Amino acid sequence: METQQIAQLDKRLLDFINEWKGKKGKEIMILHKVQEIYGFLLRALAMEVSRLIDLPLAKIYGIITFYHIFKLKKPGKYQISVCMGTACYLKGGNDIISELENILGIGVNCVTEDGKFSVEVVRCVGCCGLAPVMIIHGKTYGNLKKGDLPKILGEYGESVLLDKENHV
Amino acid sequence: MDNQYIFVWEPDPSKSKAVYNYLVKKVNDRNLGDKVEVFKSTYIGLTSSRPIIRILPNDTIYKDFEQEDLGEIFEAISSGRKVNRFLCEFESKIAPVPEKDSHSKQFKIVLRNVGYLDPENIDEYIRRGGYKAMEKAIFQMKPEEIIKEVKESGLRGRGGAGFSTGLKWELTREEPGEEKYVICNADEGDPGAYMDRSVLEGDPHSVIEGMIIGGFAVGCKEGFIYIRAEYPLAIERLEKALASAREYGLLGKNILGSDFNFDIELRWGAGAFVCGEETALMASIEGRRGNPTPRPPFPSQSGLWKKPTFINNVETWANIAPIIEKGSSWFSSIGVGKSKGTKVFAVTGKVKNPGLIEVPMGTTLREIIYDISGGILGDKKFKAVQTGGPGGGVIPEKFLDMSVDYETLQSIGSMMGSGGLIVMDEDDCMVDVNKFYLQFSVDESCGKCSPCRIGGKQLLDTISKITAGNGDMKDVQKIRNISMAMQKASLCALGQTTPNPVLSALQYFENEYIEHITHKKCLTGKCRDLVQYSIIPEKCIGCGVCAMKCPVKCISGEKKKPHLIDGNKCVKCGECFASCKFSAIKRS
Numbered sequence: 182m183e184t185q186q187i188a189q190l191d192k193r194l195l196d197f198i199n200e201w202k203g204k205k206g207k208e209i210m211i212l213h214k215v216q217e218i219y220g221f222l223l224r225a226l227a228m229e230v231s232r233l234i235d236l237p238l239a240k241i242y243g244i245i246t247f248y249h250i251f252k253l254k255k256p257g258k259y260q261i262s263v264c265m266g267t268a269c270y271l272k273g274g275n276d277i278i279s280e281l282e283n284i285l286g287i288g289v290n291c292v293t294e295d296g297k298f299s300v301e302v303v304r305c306v307g308c309c310g311l312a313p314v315m316i317i318h319g320k321t322y323g324n325l326k327k328g329d330l331p332k333i334l335g336e337y338g339e340s341v342l343l344d345k346e347n348h349v
Numbered sequence: 350m351d352n353q354y355i356f357v358w359e360p361d362p363s364k365s366k367a368v369y370n371y372l373v374k375k376v377n378d379r380n381l382g383d384k385v386e387v388f389k390s391t392y393i394g395l396t397s398s399r400p401i402i403r404i405l406p407n408d409t410i411y412k413d414f415e416q417e418d419l420g421e422i423f424e425a426i427s428s429g430r431k432v433n434r435f436l437c438e439f440e441s442k443i444a445p446v447p448e449k450d451s452h453s454k455q456f457k458i459v460l461r462n463v464g465y466l467d468p469e470n471i472d473e474y475i476r477r478g479g480y481k482a483m484e485k486a487i488f489q490m491k492p493e494e495i496i497k498e499v500k501e502s503g504l505r506g507r508g509g510a511g512f513s514t515g516l517k518w519e520l521t522r523e524e525p526g527e528e529k530y531v532i533c534n535a536d537e538g539d540p541g542a543y544m545d546r547s548v549l550e551g552d553p554h555s556v557i558e559g560m561i562i563g564g565f566a567v568g569c570k571e572g573f574i575y576i577r578a579e580y581p582l583a584i585e586r587l588e589k590a591l592a593s594a595r596e597y598g599l600l601g602k603n604i605l606g607s608d609f610n611f612d613i614e615l616r617w618g619a620g621a622f623v624c625g626e627e628t629a630l631m632a633s634i635e636g637r638r639g640n641p642t643p644r645p646p647f648p649s650q651s652g653l654w655k656k657p658t659f660i661n662n663v664e665t666w667a668n669i670a671p672i673i674e675k676g677s678s679w680f681s682s683i684g685v686g687k688s689k690g691t692k693v694f695a696v697t698g699k700v701k702n703p704g705l706i707e708v709p710m711g712t713t714l715r716e717i718i719y720d721i722s723g724g725i726l727g728d729k730k731f732k733a734v735q736t737g738g739p740g741g742g743v744i745p746e747k748f749l750d751m752s753v754d755y756e757t758l759q760s761i762g763s764m765m766g767s768g769g770l771i772v773m774d775e776d777d778c779m780v781d782v783n784k785f786y787l788q789f790s791v792d793e794s795c796g797k798c799s800p801c802r803i804g805g806k807q808l809l810d811t812i813s814k815i816t817a818g819n820g821d822m823k824d825v826q827k828i829r830n831i832s833m834a835m836q837k838a839s840l841c842a843l844g845q846t847t848p849n850p851v852l853s854a855l856q857y858f859e860n861e862y863i864e865h866i867t868h869k870k871c872l873t874g875k876c877r878d879l880v881q882y883s884i885i886p887e888k889c890i891g892c893g894v895c896a897m898k899c900p901v902k903c904i905s906g907e908k909k910k911p912h913l914i915d916g917n918k919c920v921k922c923g924e925c926f927a928s929c930k931f932s933a934i935k936r937s
């Protein structure tokens with residue numbers, strides 16, 4: 182997977198790189214674009230970007246490994262981001278994570294076997310008034326209770342609903 | 350008479366410039382070129398299908414005139430009179446004047462427009478008086494005057510450190526060189542705070558207007574907004590706002606017809622808290638790892654791409670236009686001591702009405718927590734409030750009546766920080782909260798210097814040991830020693846402030862630490878290793894609710910008979926404790 186060749190770079194990415202090539206402070210913006218389009222930063226992509234913007238691969242990896250947002254592993258189809266900012270922590274963010282562990286059988290930064298879900302922890306998504314909060318695939322769920330989780334996950338596929346039987 | 354500046358706006362300037370041409374010709378014919386200047390304006394603040402003339406410095410606006418009336422209008426302008434029948438007073442009436450709202454104890458300057466306008470529509474911002482301050486700054490003030498005004502207003506940075514904004518601008522202006530940068534710090538990393546997000550999403554133009562004024566005053570051509578990638582809506586709104594500002598000639602070349610060229614672009618963060626620190630932030634914009642660098646050199650001397658640079662926080666920027674519009678003495682009349690103006694707080698945690706508030710500096714914590722935010726959730730007992738985020742401290746009940754301002758907060762071991770205000774009640778354990786903040790700081794340490802990298806980890810390990818029931822009274826001294834080393838030797842403020850929450854908890858809640866260390870008890874039940882759950886047989890009626898709720902199914906018993914918890918399997922989640930309606934479960 183990691184060494185897979187990229188036959189043809191996505192045109193949106195090429196256009197973006199062309200637009201940004203001459204701009205100041207382009208590096209992180211371009212990596213964001215790669216991740217937006219491909220979901221994560223495959224090695225072959227990093228190499229390609231390195232060549233196109235003439236930045237050593239080591240520098241690119243330096244950036245990718247420093248910033249939490251950039252992913253080297255393929256995330257689940259639906260990414261679950263559980264907030265562990267202060268407000269969410271005080272209101273039980275921990276419980277949400279352990280309940281997700283129960284239901285999905287995976288811990289933080291892991292992907293379910295079927296590739297459907299991955300769980301990650303984020304630090305405050307700016308909805309502290311709704312704590313505890315999680316985001317699935319861009320949709321925000323606030324004032325969460327553990328008991329809400331099976332139903333919410335159910336929105337993303339019925340297999341979870343079956344699992345639910347074992348956990349209520 | 351002062352010099353007169355005439356701005357002419359014509360509905361379709363490409364087709365007809367009749368009004369502009371007429372006035373320019375008049376000025377030339379009369380040889381008034383050094384007294385009266387005429388500009389083509391792409392924007393005047395009104396929407397109309399007919400030409401509009403605006404004259405500064407008096408801010409006289411004429412509309413609904415015919416070409417034939419121009420002669421009369423010109424005579425009036427050149428002799429300092431007015432032609433009443435074409436006067437338009439629309440704008441000055443509708444511009445909002447921020448006022449103290451005595452009913453709610455709030456005072457909205459930064460949040461003046463948030464919620465009152467469509468943030469995606471620049472016309473609405475303009476209708477509420479927007480971009481007026483910028484126009485005043487560019488055409489009626491010299492850069493030095495702007496800086497003087499900002500300095501005298503007493504405005505201090507709202508991003509944490511509280512440095513004088515005007516002084517920062519002045520230092521950057523005084524540096525030699527043509528190429529200088531202005532930056533808006535929209536990284537908002539403090540977990541549990543969202544003041545900046547609300548401003549960016551609710552009123553992006555207020556930040557942009559502030560930056561244009563700052564860019565003009567300091568002499569920059571380019572500005573950047575460094576924004577958290579976790580705020581997609583704020584990014585979208587900012588992009589739209591920048592595009593419409595460009596379209597209206599408020600950004601770009603020859604802003605409003607002046608010779609000032611300036612533009613702003615966004616650069617995204619990538620989820621590293623340390624990048625809120627200014628040297629790390631600049632490294633990140635430059636496309637490098639966000640490691641802080643020692644100061645000096647200060648950004649004002651050598652910043653972005655080694656050019657003089659100044660950075661202000663979102664909230665700081667949103668204060669600029671009102672200061673320019675209403676003057677420094679208006680601003681400095683608000684607040685207390687050396688803390689002028691207002692502060693926005695995100696009040697969260699255990700309050701009834703969590704939310705965003707803006708209060709004059711000097712408001713008390715009690716007013717914020719009880720009068721504005723409705724008091725403690727479920728009428729529980731207040732324990733502490735944390736300000737300043739992971740680098741701040743906890744404030745106990747005895748200080749609730751102290752004024753919230755930079756100096757006072759610092760004197761009691763916390764800090765203003767960016768505006769997170771997290772309220773904790775009797776169910777929150779101070780040691781556990783300390784562990785949470787330490788975990789955060791350790792995760793976010795960039796690892797460049799050892800006092801922070803190693804010290805932070807040691808602090809966390811020591812506290813984890815205490816919460817696991819293996820603490821020793823010697824650990825308290827150890828915590829103090831490590832903290833001192835981190836404060837003294839860390840390279841950036843992240844490492845220097847990491848120990849603050851622990852130190853303030855040791856100062857005000859030492860008993861809780863002792864409870865954990867010597868009695869191996871956590872009265873709130875938050876430190877799971879220190880609690881036991883058991884069922885009191887006399888009270889249990891055997892309803893089975895707890896057994897159903899227990900996630901690990903370690904409660905058993907026959908119906909209507911006292912139940913029993915298997916202590917070996919119990920994960921101490923507290924579910925049973927919370928669900929038993931007969932108070933039959935004991936936490937000890």
Ligand SMILES: Cc1cc2nc3c(=O)[nH]c(=O)nc-3n(C[C@H](O)[C@H](O)[C@H](O)COP(=O)(O)O)c2cc1C
Nearest residue numbers: 506507508534536537538625626627661662665842
């Ligand atoms: C670890 C760390 C994180 C910071 N995060 C932020 C932030 O998210 N937003 C912000 O405006 N300032 C942040 N600051 C403060 C900035 O370094 C800087 O002081 C501020 O942006 C200056 O603007 P101001 O004078 O308007 O406050 C942070 C500082 C440190 C040390």
Ligand code: SF4
Nearest residue numbers: 796797798801841844
């Ligand atoms: S104090 Fe911490 S965050 Fe700051 S430079 Fe040192 S290691 Fe990095």
Ligand code: SF4
Nearest residue numbers: 889890892893895929
């Ligand atoms: S919920 Fe309370 S009363 Fe009911 S079985 Fe459990 S301990 Fe007994």
Ligand code: SF4
Nearest residue numbers: 899919920922923925
């Ligand atoms: S504390 Fe949690 S795990 Fe332990 S008995 Fe109660 S419900 Fe079960």
Ligand code: FES
Nearest residue numbers: 264266269308309
């Ligand atoms: S702490 Fe979770 S949204 Fe802010």
